Amino acid sequence: MAKIDTINSLKNKKILLGVTGGISVYKSCEMVRLLMKEGADVTVVMTKNAEKFVSKMTFQYLSGNKVLSNMYDDTESEISHINIADTSDLILVCPATANFISKYSNGIADNLLLNILLATKSRIIICPAMNVNMFDNPLIQNNMKSLAEHGIEFVEPDSGELACGWEGKGRLANPEKIFNCIKKKDQNKDLINENILITCGATREFLDPVRFISNPSSGKMGLALAKVLEARGAKTKIIYAHIDGQIPHHLDSTQCESVEDMEKEVFKNLDSFTVIIKAAAVGDYKFKNSGKNKVKKNEEKINFEMEKTNDILARLGREKKSDQILIGFSAETENTVKNSIKKIKNKNLDMIVANDISIPNSGFGKDNNFTYIISNKEIVEELGLISKQNLSIKIGDYIKRIRMELP
Numbered sequence: 001m002a003k004i005d006t007i008n009s010l011k012n013k014k015i016l017l018g019v020t021g022g023i024s025v026y027k028s029c030e031m032v033r034l035l036m037k038e039g040a041d042v043t044v045v046m047t048k049n050a051e052k053f054v055s056k057m058t059f060q061y062l063s064g065n066k067v068l069s070n071m072y073d074d075t076e077s078e079i080s081h082i083n084i085a086d087t088s089d090l091i092l093v094c095p096a097t098a099n100f101i102s103k104y105s106n107g108i109a110d111n112l113l114l115n116i117l118l119a120t121k122s123r124i125i126i127c128p129a130m131n132v133n134m135f136d137n138p139l140i141q142n143n144m145k146s147l148a149e150h151g152i153e154f155v156e157p158d159s160g161e162l163a164c165g166w167e168g169k170g171r172l173a174n175p176e177k178i179f180n181c182i183k184k185k186d187q188n189k190d191l192i193n194e195n196i197l198i199t200c201g202a203t204r205e206f207l208d209p210v211r212f213i214s215n216p217s218s219g220k221m222g223l224a225l226a227k228v229l230e231a232r233g234a235k236t237k238i239i240y241a242h243i244d245g246q247i248p249h250h251l252d253s254t255q256c257e258s259v260e261d262m263e264k265e266v267f268k269n270l271d272s273f274t275v276i277i278k279a280a281a282v283g284d285y286k287f288k289n290s291g292k293n294k295v296k297k298n299e300e301k302i303n304f305e306m307e308k309t310n311d312i313l314a315r316l317g318r319e320k321k322s323d324q325i326l327i328g329f330s331a332e333t334e335n336t337v338k339n340s341i342k343k344i345k346n347k348n349l350d351m352i353v354a355n356d357i358s359i360p361n362s363g364f365g366k367d368n369n370f371t372y373i374i375s376n377k378e379i380v381e382e383l384g385l386i387s388k389q390n391l392s393i394k395i396g397d398y399i400k401r402i403r404m405e406l407p
Contacts, residue, residue, distance in 0.1 A: 011039030021049025192233030217281035219243025317348030
C-alpha cells in the first residue's frame with residue numbers, strides 16, 4: 001500500500017483528486033492549490049456530473065496535468081484506471097456526494113473514479129458534502145460506516161447554512177481543514193521500520209461438528225491495533241480466529257479456528273516480524289476426544305475429558321530473537337497486576353497489556369478496557385478505563401520506546 005512518510009512527504013507525491021458533482025466543487029479548486037503548494041503532483045479525475053459545475057479546463061490549468069473523466073477514451077489508454085490505482089500515493093475524493101458514496105460502498109463501478117477506487121490499495125480519504133437530511137439518513141450513514149470498516153478515511157462535513165436552504169451538518173469541510181487532516185495523519189510515521197504480527201479473536205475447540213468451547217472475544221482490540229499501527233507507518237499482518245464483523249480488505253490477514261491452527265500460522269514466517277502482539281483470546285483447554293459425529297443426548301449427566309492446548313505465547317517467548325519485541329495480553333478478574341507480572345516472567349515478554357475485565361463496560365466485546373501496561377522490569381502504568389483505539393496508540397508508543405532500549 002502506498003504510504004506518505006513525513007510532514008514534508010507531499011513533495012513529489014502523486015495525489016489523485018476525485019471530484020464528484022455538487023455545488024461545493026469550487027472548493028476542490030482551492031484543494032488543488034494547497035496540495036501543489038506543498039509540492040504534490042496532482043491529477044484530477046472528474047465525474048460527468050462534476051463537469052456540470054466546474055470545467056475540466058479549470059482543473060487542468062490549476063494542476064498542470066490532464067484531467068481524466070472518460071475510461072473509454074482511447075487517448076487515455078496509456079493511463080488506465082489500473083495504472084492510476086497502482087501509482088497514486090493518496091486518493092482524495094472531494095467533494096463526495098451521497099450518490100457516489102452509496103455506489104462505492106456497494107461496489108458499483110460505472111465511472112472512471114469508482115473503477116480507480118475499487119482497484120487501488122492506496123490510502124483513500126473521502127470528504128462528504130450533501131444536504132443535512134441526506135447526511136443523517138441511516139442508509140448513507142450505514143454506507144459510510146461500511147467503507148470506514150474497510151479502512152476508508154472520512155473528513156466530517158461542517159455544519160452551517162447549506163446551498164439548498166437547510167441548515168445543519170453536510171457542508172464540505174473547509175479545504176484547510178481537509179489539508180490539515182492529511183498532514184496530521186502523515187506527520188507521525190515513527191513505526192515505519194516495524195513489521196508487526198497481531199493475533200486476535202476467540203479460538204474454538206470443537207467437541208463435535210456442532211459444539212465447541214470458546215470465549216466472548218470480539219477481535220476489536222486486534223483490529224484497532226492494526227489500524228493505528230499502520231497509520232504510524234508499520235506493516236501489519238493479522239492472524240485471527242472468530243471475530244465480530246469483518247477484517248478490512250486492505251489488511252494482510254489469515255483466518256484460523258483452533259489453538260493448533262493459530263500456532264501453525266503464527267510460526268510459519270515468524271522471523272520476518274519485528275514485533276509480535278498476542279491479543280487473541282486462545283483457549284487453555286480442548287476436548288481430548290472430539291468426534292466427527294454429533295454427540296447425542298442420552299444421559300442425565302455426561303462427562304468430557306479435556307487436556308491443555310499448546311501455549312503459543314510461551315513458545316514465542318522461548319523462540320523469539322533478541323531484536324524481536326513480544327507483547328502479551330491478559331484478562332483477569334482479580335489480582336490483575338500480580339497475575340500479569342507472573343505471566344511476563346514465565347513467558348519472557350517485553351511487556352504485557354493487563355486488562356481487568358471485572359470492571360463494568362470493559363473487556364471482551366466492549367469498546368473499552370480497564371488496563372495496566374506492565375514492562376518486563378515490572379514498571380506498572382495504570383491507564384484506567386481507556387478506549388481500544390487510544391490503548392492502541394499507547395501500545396504503539398511503548399513499541400517505539402522498547403525499540404530504542406534494545407541493543
